[in-house]
Amino acid sequence: MSSRLKLYNTLTKQTEEFKPINPPFVGMYLCGPTVYGDPHLGHSRGAVLMDVLFRYLMHTEHKVRYVRNITDVGHLLNDADEGEDKIGRIAKLDKIEPMEVVQKYTNAYHAALQKMNVLPPSIEPRASGHIMEQIEMIEEIVKNGFAYESNGSVYFDILKYAETNDYGELSGRKLEDLIAGAGEERRSLEGQEEKRSLNDFALWKKASPEHIMKWNSPWSEGFPGWHIECSAMSAKYLGEQFDIHAGGMDLLFPHHESEIAQSKACNHTTPAKYWIHNNMITINGQKMAKSLNNGVLIEELFTGNHHLLEQAYSPMTLRFFLLQAHYRSTLDFSNEALLAAEKGYKRLMNAAAKVGGLSTSASSEMDVNSWKQKLYEAMNEDIATPQVAATLFEAAKWINEIDAKKMNISAEDKEVLATTFSVFVFDILGLKPEEEGNNDRLDSVMQMVIDLRKQAKENKDWATADKIRDELNAAGIEIMDGKEGTTYKTS
Secondary structure, eight states, X not given: OOSOOEEEXXXXXXXXXXXXXXXXXXXXXXXXXXXXXXXXXXXXXXXXXXXXXXXXXXXXXXXXXXXXXXXOSSOBGGGXXXXXXXXXXXXXXXXXXXXXXXXXHHHHHHHHHHHTTOOOOSBOOBGGGGHHHHHHHHHXXXXXXXXXXXXXXXXXXXXXXXXXXXXXXXXXXXXXXHHHHHHHHTOOOTTTTTOSSTTOOEEEEEOOTTOXXXXXXXXXXXXXXXXXXXXXXXXXXXXXXXXEEEEEGGGIIIXXXXXXXXXXXXXXXXXXXXXXXXXXXXXXXXXXXXXXXXXXXXXXXXXXXXXXXXXXXXXXHHHHHHTSSOTTSOEEEOHHHHHHHHHHHHHHHHHHHHHTTOOOBSSOSSOHHHHHHHHHHHHHBTOOHHHHHHHHHHHHHHHXXXXXXXXXXXXXHHHHHXXXXXXXXXXXXXXXXXXXXXXXXXXXXXXXXXXXXXXXXXXXXXXXXXXXXXXXXXXXXXXXXXXXXXXXXXX
């Protein structure tokens, strides 16, 4: 490979050559989900991006420690410093323990990512398991003069921090604009009167009597602020400075901006050298929003049970769809785009199945080594997966032509083509073959079962229809209802 990996660094606003702090070791951190609901499409993009980067770094012989957290406390409604905890609210509504909520939706998140062939991280810490680390970090920030206690809560002093640092260096926001905006909004000071400035954010919050999730601290019985959690957990497992911090564009401000401020106030250093942000997924050109009723859960995509879906789509179709656009570009979700991804994915799988059995000739009619170089150049240019896919499609065309005896390839080039194609399709992009349910006997039995379920639904016997579906799910067979009819797949 003549080129080296380059990444767009949100902190410097430049594409930079990736130089690990302590090569060949690499530390990566991804802000994981707040587990108060089933995973939606938005959760899939960052996870798949970092999975591809994780795979590629290991492929290029780096030793990677990949940390992806679970937020299970301290993330309040509307990402504010006041109000209910997102998980605590669900626990109250369902009359269960908060950790039951956490476990349920953590399991759902893991199950969705496993179906998409996302590798587990090296470490997956939970915020609630690192309360002491967060308290210790807050104490150090207070000691250094960048935070203050007020009525049992602790707030980060942004104006004090700004005397020697740039609060806004990541997001590009100017503090004077933030201060002016807070004044112009003239929002209610309820719950905010404890702050020296409306822009100050909570490091620790004193809990109200009805608040479920709370711990003892030097300041009060309370809970940590949302931002401090990632600062404490990344420092614990990756050190005060590590290589890569990633997350969605929606986390850039205030979450990641505040992470940098906290870490510098505590450890006198920016926590990560490279900051990577994936862009958002839109739905038919619109932002996902409850008011638009256009949010799509990952599992709904797999089953087809959503009013915006024309059919069910497989996990590998979703994974390949996510790789069709560069991670820094907006990705628009539509049935047309998913169908195109499904077609492209099958094209690659068909080529992968053929390449090993190709007949060879004395010479080649294609430049396999230049093709291989193009793949690495695309990955090295800020993880350009659309270009990787286009280059793989080029090879798929060759494979089909050679298979049809319309092109020739030498034995040496065939080995390079087959090995490289497999490495990029399976090891780096993380795709895998999916079962098509092509067993004749199973197909016959399943058609009978599907017909019985259909009859039950026509008779409005919903109990029987649901029982058939649930029993099949328990047996590892998933029923998928779509406009073209009902199909199934085995897990």
